[in-house]
Amino acid sequence: MNETTLQQSIKKTSKKSELTAIKPAPITLKEHIVEIISDSGEGAQKCGQSLGSIAAQMGNGIWTTEIIPAEIRPPARSVAGASGNRIRIGAGRITNGGDETDLVVAFNEQVLLGRVRAKELKPGCVILLESMWRAHADPKVVASYIETYDALVAAGYKVYEIPMELECRNHVADAKRGKNMFALGMLCYIYSLELKLAVDQIVQTFGKKDRSVVDANIRLLEAGHQWAQDNLDFCYCIPAQRSTEPQIVVNGNTALALGVLASGMEICAMYPITPATSASHYLSEVFEKVGGMVHQAEDEIAACAFAIGASYASKCTVTITSGPGYSLKQEAIGLAVMGEIPLVVVNVQRGGPSTGQPTKMEQGDLMTAIFGSHGDAPKVVMAPGTIEECFYSIITARKIAEAFNMVVVVLTDAGLATSQQPFPRPKFSESWMAPPIDQSPVPEGARPYDWDETTGLARRFIPGQPGGMHALTGLAHDRDSHVAYDAEINEQTLRFRSLKLAALQKTLKAPAVFGDRKGDLLVIGWGSTKGAIEEAVETMRAEGQKVSSTHLQFLQPLPPGIKEIMQGFKQVMTIENNWSDRPEDQIIDETNRRYSSLAILLRSRYLVDIDCWSEVKGQPIKPSTIRRVMNEKLKK
Amino acid sequence: MNMMSATECLLQMCDEHLELEDYASGVPRWCTGCGDNAILAAVQRLCRDEGLRPEKTVFVSGIGCSSRFPHYMKTYGFHGIHGRALPIAEGVRMARPDLNVFVNTGDGDCCSIGAAHWIHAIRYNMNITVFLHDNQIYGLTKKQASPTSPIGTKSNTTPRGSYLEALNPLSVTLGVQNVSFVAQAVDWIPEVLFDIVRAAYHHKGLSFVRIVQRCPEWLPASLDPWLHDPNRVQLLNHENGLQSSAGLSRVYRNQLQHDPSNIDRAREIASSTDTVPVGILYRNPEVPCYEDLRRIDELRTPELTRAGLNAELDKYTVWPQEQKEMVA
Numbered sequence A: 001m002n003e004t005t006l007q008q009s010i011k012k013t014s015k016k017s018e019l020t021a022i023k024p025a026p027i028t029l030k031e032h033i034v035e036i037i038s039d040s041g042e043g044a045q046k047c048g049q050s051l052g053s054i055a056a057q058m059g060n061g062i063w064t065t066e067i068i069p070a071e072i073r074p075p076a077r078s079v080a081g082a083s084g085n086r087i088r089i090g091a092g093r094i095t096n097g098g099d100e101t102d103l104v105v106a107f108n109e110q111v112l113l114g115r116v117r118a119k120e121l122k123p124g125c126v127i128l129l130e131s132m133w134r135a136h137a138d139p140k141v142v143a144s145y146i147e148t149y150d151a152l153v154a155a156g157y158k159v160y161e162i163p164m165e166l167e168c169r170n171h172v173a174d175a176k177r178g179k180n181m182f183a184l185g186m187l188c189y190i191y192s193l194e195l196k197l198a199v200d201q202i203v204q205t206f207g208k209k210d211r212s213v214v215d216a217n218i219r220l221l222e223a224g225h226q227w228a229q230d231n232l233d234f235c236y237c238i239p240a241q242r243s244t245e246p247q248i249v250v251n252g253n254t255a256l257a258l259g260v261l262a263s264g265m266e267i268c269a270m271y272p273i274t275p276a277t278s279a280s281h282y283l284s285e286v287f288e289k290v291g292g293m294v295h296q297a298e299d300e301i302a303a304c305a306f307a308i309g310a311s312y313a314s315k316c317t318v319t320i321t322s323g324p325g326y327s328l329k330q331e332a333i334g335l336a337v338m339g340e341i342p343l344v345v346v347n348v349q350r351g352g353p354s355t356g357q358p359t360k361m362e363q364g365d366l367m368t369a370i371f372g373s374h375g376d377a378p379k380v381v382m383a384p385g386t387i388e389e390c391f392y393s394i395i396t397a398r399k400i401a402e403a404f405n406m407v408v409v410v411l412t413d414a415g416l417a418t419s420q421q422p423f424p425r426p427k428f429s430e431s432w433m434a435p436p437i438d439q440s441p442v443p444e445g446a447r448p449y450d451w452d453e454t455t456g457l458a459r460r461f462i463p464g465q466p467g468g469m470h471a472l473t474g475l476a477h478d479r480d481s482h483v484a485y486d487a488e489i490n491e492q493t494l495r496f497r498s499l500k501l502a503a504l505q506k507t508l509k510a511p512a513v514f515g516d517r518k519g520d521l522l523v524i525g526w527g528s529t530k531g532a533i534e535e536a537v538e539t540m541r542a543e544g545q546k547v548s549s550t551h552l553q554f555l556q557p558l559p560p561g562i563k564e565i566m567q568g569f570k571q572v573m574t575i576e577n578n579w580s581d582r583p584e585d586q587i588i589d590e591t592n593r594r595y596s597s598l599a600i601l602l603r604s605r606y607l608v609d610i611d612c613w614s615e616v617k618g619q620p621i622k623p624s625t626i627r628r629v630m631n632e633k634l635k636k
Numbered sequence B: 001m002n003m004m005s006a007t008e009c010l011l012q013m014c015d016e017h018l019e020l021e022d023y024a025s026g027v028p029r030w031c032t033g034c035g036d037n038a039i040l041a042a043v044q045r046l047c048r049d050e051g052l053r054p055e056k057t058v059f060v061s062g063i064g065c066s067s068r069f070p071h072y073m074k075t076y077g078f079h080g081i082h083g084r085a086l087p088i089a090e091g092v093r094m095a096r097p098d099l100n101v102f103v104n105t106g107d108g109d110c111c112s113i114g115a116a117h118w119i120h121a122i123r124y125n126m127n128i129t130v131f132l133h134d135n136q137i138y139g140l141t142k143k144q145a146s147p148t149s150p151i152g153t154k155s156n157t158t159p160r161g162s163y164l165e166a167l168n169p170l171s172v173t174l175g176v177q178n179v180s181f182v183a184q185a186v187d188w189i190p191e192v193l194f195d196i197v198r199a200a201y202h203h204k205g206l207s208f209v210r211i212v213q214r215c216p217e218w219l220p221a222s223l224d225p226w227l228h229d230p231n232r233v234q235l236l237n238h239e240n241g242l243q244s245s246a247g248l249s250r251v252y253r254n255q256l257q258h259d260p261s262n263i264d265r266a267r268e269i270a271s272s273t274d275t276v277p278v279g280i281l282y283r284n285p286e287v288p289c290y291e292d293l294r295r296i297d298e299l300r301t302p303e304l305t306r307a308g309l310n311a312e313l314d315k316y317t318v319w320p321q322e323q324k325e326m327v328a
């Protein structure tokens, strides 16, 4: 490309800026949703994460969500290739990704087009678009850029063309590698964030590596800030309130891994699968420092079997996977149920069935989690609803697994896995950790499965304990772990294993109600929809609607008190991110409609006509969508 | 530590001296003449002779006639699921370096449904002693061809004879990177079977012992040519391997000097078809064990966890202003 044409084009596009050289007063906002998108590898992810951290440090509520293309390296400038981050910044606490985007920074018009087509941008939203394409050597690129630009302007978007590449080149030779910091500088200006915090971020990221890298990034950051100040005719301020407590900002997968670290478990066996892998990546990095290890097995079956072997001989272990890998573990999970071996299985759900939508969010595995394996295989199923709960649920899961000698399944999803939300920094407690394993001789006359008649509980004998020798078996067995050929014994032991769920249920608290305990409509949710549902309920209540919600963290066993909660409402429905047949479809009626998973569970348990609404769009359900659904339901 | 008197010491030794019965549990439910009985006898003898603590010993198995093995040992046992004995045993070994870990697996269990784990178990080379009870048939499920069934084997799924050449477990094992111990035994020469079992136990790493095992129930005569013609059994001798006794040598004259450190020769011997080589084909004590490469020496104490967790949390913490200054 020739420099003069580029210069000319910049002149042309930055005319606006010359008119508005005076710094405008910031407009105060309650919240804003910002996106930074680029081809993958251009650093938009990093820019977005930094923006989120800076805003969190300022004391804003944040929720960041990764925008991930399905391919590792999609072709450059492709509509499906958008990679980046979406940050919702608020004056108060933010519990979910929110609705459509208010402001986008796009490194090319094609990735932007992808977001427009996905209807992710608010009408009239502000777009800061890299303008280098206007002067590109390839006339096709120029034409595509101009066409998109014109269309966006015509559609009412406020498009600012920004010569990011050109400006960056004043500071570094390879602008492709620093544009994200320039963008971060601009955003710090736009949202009145302290530039110092961004500098700290850079130092922290590139740290001791190379002073010249740090300096170059800081120059770009400052340049972006300056450029925005000199050229933009707007800026915002989202009031922040600094927390008095230390907060940590991590995504759901990191929170899971930190939970493993804190839980006292020593072995994690896994096989790579999106979107679960990053939890194991992180754990591989840090687990050994506290005496743990991550075993990458040859497949998920082996990973589960390895975890079971380790649990059997020592402390409870964990295996982390996603849908298809979870399916492969089913037979081994049955063995752990039958042998009463404690085990934590994490399923970071993704779009299914089959390879489905590997990077996308879905809550499709609830039924598999509860009813999976074969025969009657009672296991505990938990679903964290926030990033914070991702951390604590692992600690709880480990405890339950060992207290009840059961398999505990923790269901998260691709949404939680890649979203960040600050939460109070956990204060380590020794009680989180498993005690050392019992190696004392077993008492005279004790038997390997001495089930308690009331609770079904039996203590387990761990290899190394003198006198406890027995052959654990997946076959039906009696109290001595001898193979039971007798149907009577088999039936009794089914009863004991089932009773353990009831015993656990007795220890659970009734779920909290968000809103009043009486009203017109109650929404019940589970897992990652928590923040969006509660936000929708809050908004509608502020408008005077009599709606409430309750969110379940335990799905198996269901906690007590749900029936009493439901009785306070005229209508009850679940809102879920999985499939349910659409009642408006011609051949769907009450005799054949397939309900969403939680709705099926609640209908069968409480014999109440609980409706459901679900969508499977591969992304979190938006609070505005939930409001629309609830409003429609209220009209019925 | 208290000093023990000589008598006390002696008494304790007598106390701790374990007899064969101390390792036996229940009455095996294998058919009369089943080769699994011979394997059980050899292994119980090993436990007694080596004085293995029953509570420190675990037998892990899959599913099949042979996988019933742990039920007949008065040690800890884990009778798992079909094909997965090896990864279960690896988990046990990883978590517990102090235990003796054995695996009993059938030809279907190991070479068919568990084949992936078999290959990888050899790569991991964990300190586990593996007995492949190879009866060349699916016993428990009543006579279906297995991967090691000789071509032409009539079974319930191959009534007109099996179609494929048998898989050779020795060759396969010897072909995998990190292999460290491969031996072959036959159930009908108990003396050598025992010697091999003992050598396998003493090897540090994954010792893979294929035991040619008779299944009188489903393949009553299939091993007769080998059984009835001692010359078709080839004993492998070496000063670094096993040495046949004089008595044995009178019956089994077909003997070969084979240095177990020679893998190329081991592969040649493994592929012979008309004679059954019996002895140690390969041994390399230098191959590192996965558990040693991965074991964390640090004891997992609450202090260590607290420090490790806090160091990680520090990376992600947004401090309130005052505290930040304090930390800085």
Ligand SMILES: Cc1ncc(C[n+]2csc(CCOP(=O)(O)OP(=O)(O)O)c2C)c(N)n1
Residues within 6 Å of the ligand: A331, B063, B064, B065, B066, B067, B082, B105, B106, B107, B108, B109, B110, B133, B135, B137, B138, B139, B140, B141, B146
């Ligand atoms: C997942 C699964 N598939 C199939 C079976 C049925 N099954 C049990 S044992 C067996 C084969 C046993 O053959 P082998 O491993 O050679 O052991 P053997 O009985 O000959 O000692 C099969 C197919 C099972 N238990 N589990």
Ligand code: SF4
Residues within 6 Å of the ligand: B029, B030, B031, B033, B034, B035, B036, B065, B066, B135, B139, B140, B214, B215, B216, B217, B218
């Ligand atoms: S069927 Fe064959 S392998 Fe099974 S117990 Fe009988 S003889 Fe042994």
Ligand SMILES: [Mg+2]
Residues within 6 Å of the ligand: B064, B106, B107, B108, B133, B134, B135, B136, B137, B138, B139, B146
């Ligand atoms: Mg067999």
